[in-house]
Each structure stands twice: as structure tokens, then as C-alpha cells.
Amino acid sequence: MENSNGNNGTQPSRTDSSLTIAPAVASSTAPSSSPIAASSKVESAVDPESGVPAVEKKTAEEILAQVVETLPMRQLAPAFLGVALAMFMAALDNSIVSTALPKIGTQFNASNKVEMVFTCYVITFNAFQGLYGKMSNVFGRKPTMFVAILIFVVGSILSGASQSMNMFLACRALTGAGSGGIFSLSNIVIADLVSIRDRGKYQGFISGVFAISALIGPVMGGAFVDKVSWRWCFWIQVALAVITVPTLAIMLKLPRPKGNMMEKIKGIDWLGTFFMAITAVFLLLPTNLGGNMYAWDSPVVIILYVLAVPSILGFLYVEAKQAKHPIVPPYLWKNRNVVTLLSINVFMGMTFWTLIFYLPIYFQIIEHETATDAGLTMIPLEAGIFIASNVVGLLVSKFGKYRPYIFLGTAIAVVGICLCLVLANTSSKAIHVLVLLVCGLGIGQLFPCLIVAIQASVTRQDLATVSALHNFFRMTGSGFGVAINGALFQNYLNSNLVKAAIPTEYAEIAMLSAQSIVNIPEPYRSVVEGIYLDSMRLVFKATIPMAALMFLLTFRLQHVRLNVKAEATTEPSTPARTSLEAKGEMTLAEAIEMPLEEDEKTKKDKEVSK
Template sequence: MSNTNTSPSTQEIASNAAAASTDVIPNHALTHTHNNLSQSSITTITVITPLQKAGDLAKQNDTTTPVDPESGLPTAEVEKTSDEILAQVVVTLPLRQLAPAFLGVAMAMFMAAVDNSIVSTALPKIGTQFLASNKVELVFTCYVITFNAFQGLYGKMSNVFGRKPTVFFAIGIFCAGSILSGVSQSMNMFMVARALAGIGGGGIFSLSNIIIADLVSIRDRGKYQGFISAVFAISALVGPVMGGAFVDKVSWRWCFFIQIALAVVTVPTMAVMLKLPRPKGDIWSKIKAIDWAGTFFMAISAVFLLLPTNLGGNLYAWNSPLIITLYVLAIPSILMFLWVEAKHAENPIVPPYLWKNHNVVTLLSINVFMGMTFWSLMFYLPIYFQIIEHETATNAGLTMIPLEAGVFISSNIAGLLVSKYGKYRPYIFTGTGIAVVGIGLCLVLAETSSKVIHVVVLFVCGMGVGQLFPTLIVAIQASVERKDLATVSALHNFFRMTGSGFGVAINGALFQNNLNSGLETAGVPVDWANLARSSAQKIVEIPETYRGMVEEVYLDSMKTVFKATIPMAVMMFLLTFLIRHVRLNAKADPSTPEPERADVTTVAAADEGEKEVKEEVVEMEEEKQPATAVRGDKEELK
């Protein structure tokens, strides 16, 4: 009969290891057993694995490690450089941590997105009150120019200053622009206010995508981007209805004051719920790390490209000196931007090597045409329903429900499928294809007043475009390293909104030119024609003798917009064939615990801890066992 002998020191280590394994992960303890034939004894020693040690250290940190009040993370986590933070592997947070953080991001996105949709409904009334309906498209361009001008800056700022400070800065600028928009006394003042709001809105959109990438792994990102797209769809649904109600019942100014109320709820929520590391360093070194020259040339390039595109054929002739000068200035501005980024900037906002990435270039090109397509629909459909279908602003907003329902459904389905199967190309392909069909059906919509056809056409458009919201951002983020994630996320928004500016501007010029020539050809008296040009809502004041003629011209002009949007959608579809698939990393086994975010230090400490335990075990064995047994034990432990 054999006896079991365990020395007190060995027993103590074994019991401590067993306790640790019970608290952390019961199945990850390694039990080492060997027989000593000469002493007829069996010695059992439990060795703690790195995963157990990491769990013990994490538990200890929960109670003893100081917490940074700004980020909500242990102080050790915020005392890292931006490069160290970006070098860490992103894993999806546990749901209990992810849900409240995601809520803050969704609220910020809703606030910025509802602004875009609410303005589209209010613009006809604003243009009428300020007697400047021919400047309505210019309002949108002012917003888009500033939205785009600082996209690269926000990407770099979020790396240098941290995500939370940057997004709070963007929200502050956005709120200032919203307040000024609500108190505007002229169209010029309103356009300046919208330009200021665009600076903040651009940051909110970019930072939302960037923060999600910090919280969720690339494989799971599709479904969460689908949720954000659903938030966008909800805001696009609520915005027109809310805007219509304000315009019809209260005042269009409340379309902008409501943003302040939303910010009052959003900012505290993000401050409390969102816990992200803040890079260390003094404020001056962080400011010097920003590529200010690149930011400047990127901003003026956006101005010189978008401004003449909107002014041409509207307020100025296409061959006017101003339009030609602006376009000519755009060329050296773009060249200077590329030179600064390639030769001058130490930390460029857009590293030159990104332009050599096939997928990045292709996906950014698709974003341009997606912006042209989607925002042309969002901008002109409410105008169509108000002018051609004689609906109120509120009803025009309600008529957009099928489009937003299609976006809501398809974005969530596409996002879930991307996460499930790890593929995004099929859904980009089907999304662009269905979008082409939907845009083509808009010509049918313009030929009938049937509500059923309106619903079907808008729903098809939404089902197509909706698939692109989660898939395009996942595709472009998967195509680069994490250090470039913030940059490509910002460029993603830059090119999409640049496309939207070009789309609305080009269609606006076509609409206005067709309207002017149509009114002249129809023989509408000059006074009534000028009234129709100055304010679409004043058509009801035109005598019935000429009102029908004016409405026919408006309808024909709207058809021109739909016809011009079709080739934009077709280009988007054709570019899909150039996308190369980048494999998304496989989903982790749900039964295997994932390490916490930013745990590089903890794992390293765990490795040291395991090494120390092994050395103690070997020393005790050497005291008791023959040399042969010790050599075997060492090999087994190694």
C-alpha cells in the first residue's frame, strides 16, 4: 500500500494554485504527477498558467489600481503613447461593457444624422422666408465643404488626443453651429452657421466609426455597424417628420434648437459610459504632432472643388471668371496637399502609401458615387413630394418612411451576415445592383401619383443603399493596419460627403437650368416665372392659368434629376467588381474567455509569474528527486 507524501511548502503552492484556478478558469490548471519508485510516493503539483495569472492580476487591479477619472480606465492604461495603444489587438468587449458604451456612440450618431434629414424638410420654408430659394443647394454645399475639410484632422486628432476629447470637441462645435442656425436672420448668416455645424458634424460621423472599431473586433464589426446604420435610418425617418411638424406647427428654428436638447443627454452618457484610453503626453507636443499644413491644403481643396460645382449654372454661369478661377485653383491645391503629405509632413493625415492600396482606392471611389446617389434622393424626394404631389412638409417626411424602412432592414441583415460568414463583397454587389434598379424606378414614380408605387419604389431604393452602410466601412477598415484605421474611417466619410456635395450640386444645376429653360419655352409670364424660380412653395400663388404649366416644368426638371442619378448608381455598381476580398479573422470560440482590452502589460506579468512558479517547483523537486527524475521533470515542465 503506497503512501502519499506532500511537503508543506509544496502543499501550500498547490492549494494556492487550486484556489486561483477555481476563481478564474477551473479547466486551465496543469496537473503534474510523477512516481518515485525508490520512495513509493506520488507527488502532485499544480502549476498556474498565464491565463490564470492574468485573471489574478486583473482581479487585483480591480481593487488596488488607481482609475483615471477622465477615461474610466486603470491609470496604467492611459499612461501609454498613441502608438502603444494602436499596437494592441482589438477584441469585442463583453456585452455588459459594450452595451452602455455603444449607446453613447449611437446617441451621438443620431444627433448628427437627424440634423441632416431635418434640414432637408425645412429648407423650402427657410428659402421662402429669406426670399432665397435659389440658394437652397448652396446651404447644403456649405455644410458638406466644412464637413469634409477637417476629416483628416479628426482622424489624426483622435489618435493623438484620444477618442473622447476629440468627439466632445466635435459635439461642442456642432452645437454652436446649431444655435447660430436657429437664430439666423438672413440666408447668408444661415449658411455660415451651417458651415460651422458641418465642422462638428463631420467629426461626430468619423469618430463614431472609429470608436466602434476600438470596441469591437473586425469580424463582429459588421453587425454593430449595421446597428449604427439602423440608427441613421431611424434618424432619417424621425428627422423629416419632426422637421415637418416644427415647420408646419411651430417654427423652422426649432429644427436646430432641438439639437441642444439631444446634446444635453448625449454628452453625459458618453462621458460616463465610454471608457477608452487617453494617450499620454503634454498638450504642446500633441499639437505639434498634428499635420497642420496637410489639413490646410485638404480644406481649401474641398472648397475649390465643391463651391464652383454648386455655384455654376445657379448663381453664376459655368463660363464665368469666378467659376473657372475656383476650378483652376483646385488643381494646385490638390497637388500641394499630395506633396506635403509625401515630402513634408512627419505625421501625415493621409499617408501616401494608402493610395497604393487597391482596396482603399476602390472603396473610396464607390463611396463617392454612393454619396452622389443617396443624398440626391434624400435631398430631392422631399421637394418632389411637396411641390409635385402638393403634400405638406410633415406628410412629405412621412412619405419617406419606406426608404428608411428599407435602409433599416437591409443594413442590419447585411451587417449580421458579414459577421456570420466573414465576407462583405456579396452584399456590396447586391446592394449596388438593387440601388440601380431603385433609382431607375424613380422615373416610374414621377409618372404616377399612386401611393402603392411610391412605397414600392422607395423601399427598393432603401433595400439597395442600406446594404452599403455597414459593408463599405468594414471593408475599408479590414484593408489596412490598425494604425491607419482612424485615417481610412475619416477618408470614408470625406469621399462619401464629397460625393454627396457633387451629386446635389450637379443635380441642382441640371434642375435649375431645366427649370429656367422650361419656363421660358412654356411662355410663362416673366413675373410668375420669377416667382416660381425664387420659391417653389409660392407656386400656389400663381393663377391657375399658368400654375399647371409651371408644375409641368417642375415635374420635367425633377425627372432630369432622376435620369442624372442613374449613371451615378451604375458607376457605383461597376466599381464593385474591382474589390478584392480581405479575409476577416475567424470568430473566437465562445467557450474560450477573451482577454480584456489593452492587456499587454497584464499578460507579460502573467508570463513572468508562471516562470517564477516553474522555477520554485523545479527547485523543490531537485531537493527530493534523483537527478534522472529531475531532468525528466524539467523537460516536461518546459
């Protein structure tokens, strides 16, 4: 469908004359019979990288605003393989480290700092989310992905070589900076390759890759810890990178931004990135330190929380008033679906990562399982995620609806978290399997649905931004969830160990090294294990309201049509939609994808912001 202004399915947006890019494959390879495909045949030289006319040049923002048609399978399969390998590598790192943490804490005599490992990772994971999204627009998806992978691999190598807990924390922070880019760019690249209607199916596959890595990770990590060394949990990433990087380099074909390098660098919102980074630090760090290494009313904790306020205000001011190309355009905060979905992501991160982080500790300390066995015990959770994410992803693509599955997934997740209290009261393997399977079937539905929903709620030019925010808010939630539950766990554990009728030296052993509990003689060991079990129950209880809030937020979601097929043209029109299409300011597919009642309002918000 060719607009009156001559652009094939483009949408007016802010442009930078110094940036030109060959049009995306997806927008020019659609069959002519499609109501949203370009109707004219191009007879000109073909760009060897993108496979589209080299003579037709458009700005980067124009290309990113184009309608995307799913590529033919012969082109999509190899590109998707490269993205899946990158996601597998980053996701494996997440799952493998949870199994190794008890051993790492014991070796460095710092079991009371294991929650800090995750917090350091999350802070840097979040700090550069907005930057990765903008850099992928300016420098291209592939170069930015390679930079993220390089940072990730260097961080992993140094993590495995760490000689102290403080060094390990710093290296995990470096790893998080790279991992954040891999996660965000994987979602962005899939959106470049696949139409909004088919995206649920392919996001389901990616969620399946995540589940497989989470299934393999604890088992592999347990084997390394028990048989070789925990350091190999991180060095294994080098081997995976050797496979992933060449695969991406050869098989992933995407548009290549052109233009002056200095102009590109100047166009990045560096000040906004700085405020986003320090906001993550000021929010997550005191949440982890409070009640653990410092008292909640200590000056360090209070000052960090106080500093979070001006950093948030500074970020909002820069994005609204100063940034030429803001990493988070202010008009997005007026989009009801975007705000709701980001809020759901916060509580999903709290819920999911609490399970991933604390269940292996529970099975090793309370159930006396080895690290390998603890990894195997997590299989039902990951199996549930794998099944639910793939089935729901296919259903979203088939019927073009995501809201029912978000509602159902959050409801089942609440039930699963409540059942974790039953898990903590029994050693029955059958009950363990049932509880973890229910949790996985609930949470698994959310992985493909939430990313598709938030991408469908904005126009193409904001796709990279909301994809980055999607990961930012989820990992922020995970950081808060682990930190809050870690503070509750450690406070309850320490205070009750002090009160318990056991010698002081045994109480100190239990505080500093969870795995050293086996060296405490009876009957004191039973007392210590009872206190650990009560501390774990407290964690599960605290997670229930987090999951419940996630469920309640689903009632605020508005449905956005995902139809981009022929039957989509039969949808009733509205004056706002007709006007936008007539002016060439919105393609038919984008008009269908946006909520009917919000088209004109969203347009006005964007005009005011610009």
C-alpha cells in the same frame, strides 16, 4: 498571443516618446482560450479609467495598432449607447433640414440658393475629416468627440437664429464642421470597442440609428414647419446634446493619452489639413455656383476650378515629403481596396443624398403634400435602409464576408434609381412605397459593409485615417451629387420658365420660391408644375449613371477575411504571413484580416513611405 518582443499583440509603428497611453481594455480582456488573446494574466494596479494595468505604458500608436476583442456586453452596451446617441443627433440634423429647406428658401426669398445650404455643410464637413482622425489619436477619442459636439450645437443654435440666407449658409457651414467629427469619431470608437468580425453587426446597428433618425427627421421637421417654426428644426439639437454629452462622459471608457500638450499640437499635420480644406472648397463651391448663380464659363467658376489643381498637388506633396505624421499616409493610395472603396463611397454619396435632398421637394411641389406628409412619404426609404443595414450587418458578422452584399446592394440601388423615373410619372402611393423601399433595401446594405471593408483593408494604426477618409469621400460625393443635380435642375427650370408662355412675374415667382407656386393662378400654375416635374425627371436620369458607376466599381474589390475566431487558425499560411508573424511585426488576427496576396507588398509600401 504574446509576441517575441514582449508586446501583447502590438505592431511596430512610428512612435512619439512624448505620448503614452494606458492600453485599451479590449486587448487585455480577451479570454485566454482565444488564439489571438494575450495568454498571460496581469497582476498589477488597475487604471480606473481603462480597467487595465496602470503600470504598463505604451505609446499611442502602439495601442492603436493592437488587436481589438469585442468587450463584454456589460461594458459594451453603455459605451455603444453613448456613440449611438451622438450619431442620432448628427444624423437627425441631416434629415430634418431637407424638409425645412423649401420653407426657409421661401422666407428668405432665396429658393435658388437652397442647394448652397448643403454645399456649405459638406465643405466644412469634409475640410476637417483628416484633422479629427489625427486629433483623436493624439488627444483621445472622448475629448475630440466633445469638441465636435460643441461646434455642432453652436452651429445649430445659430442656424435657428439666422436672419438671412447668407447668415444661414454660414451657420450651416459651422454645423458641418462639428457633424463631420461626430460621424468619423463614431466609426473610430466602434472600431476601438468591437472586433473586426463583430464590427459588421454593430455598424449595422449604427446604420439602423441613422435610418431611424432619417425616418423621424422629415416627420419632425414637417411638424415644426407646419405647426411651429422651421427654426425649431435646429434648436432641437440642444435638447439632444443635453442627453448625449453626459451619457458619453459617464459610459464611454477609452484610453487616455498622456504627454506634453505643445508636443501633441506640434505633431498634428496642420499644413496637410489646410490643403485638404481648401481642396474641398475649390472643388465643391464652383460645382454648385456653376449654372446657378454664375455661368459655367464665368471667371469665378473657372478660377476656383483652376485653383483646385495646385491645392491637390500641394496636399500630396506635404503628405509625402514634409508631414512627420501625415493625416493621409501616401502608402494608402497603393492599397487597391482602399482606393476602390473610397471611389464607391463617392458615388454612393451622390446617389443617396440626391434622394434625401430632392424627394421631399418632389413630394411637396409636385404632389402638393405638406411638409409633414412629405416626411411621412419618405418612411419606405428609411425602413428599407433600417432593415437592410441590420440584416446585412448580422450576416457579415456571421459569415465574415462583405463583398457579396456590396455587390448586391449597389445592384439593387441601380434598379431603385431607375424606378424613380416611374415614380415621377404617377401619383400612386403604392408605387411610391415600392420604389422608395427598393432604393432603401439597396443603399442600406452599403452602410455597414463599406466601413467594415475599408477598416479590414488596413492595419490598426491606419484605422482612424481610413475611417475619416470614408466619410470625407462619401460627403464629397454627396456634395457633388447635390450640386451637379441642382445645377441641372435649376438650369432646366429657369430656361424653360423663360421660354414658357406665362407672364414674367409668375416665372420669377417660380424661380425664387417653390412653395409660392400655389399662388400662381391657373392655367399658368399647371404649366409651371409641368416644368418642375420635367426638371425632377432630369435629376433622376442624371443619378442613374452615378449609381451605375458605384455598381461597376464593386468588381475591383478583393475579399479580405474578417475571421478572428478560433477557426481562423486553420486558414492556409503563406511565406509572407509566416515571416511577419515570426518577426512579431503582425499579430495573427491582423495577418488573417489582410489579403493573402498583398501582405508583403503592403509591408514594403509602408517601409518606403516611412
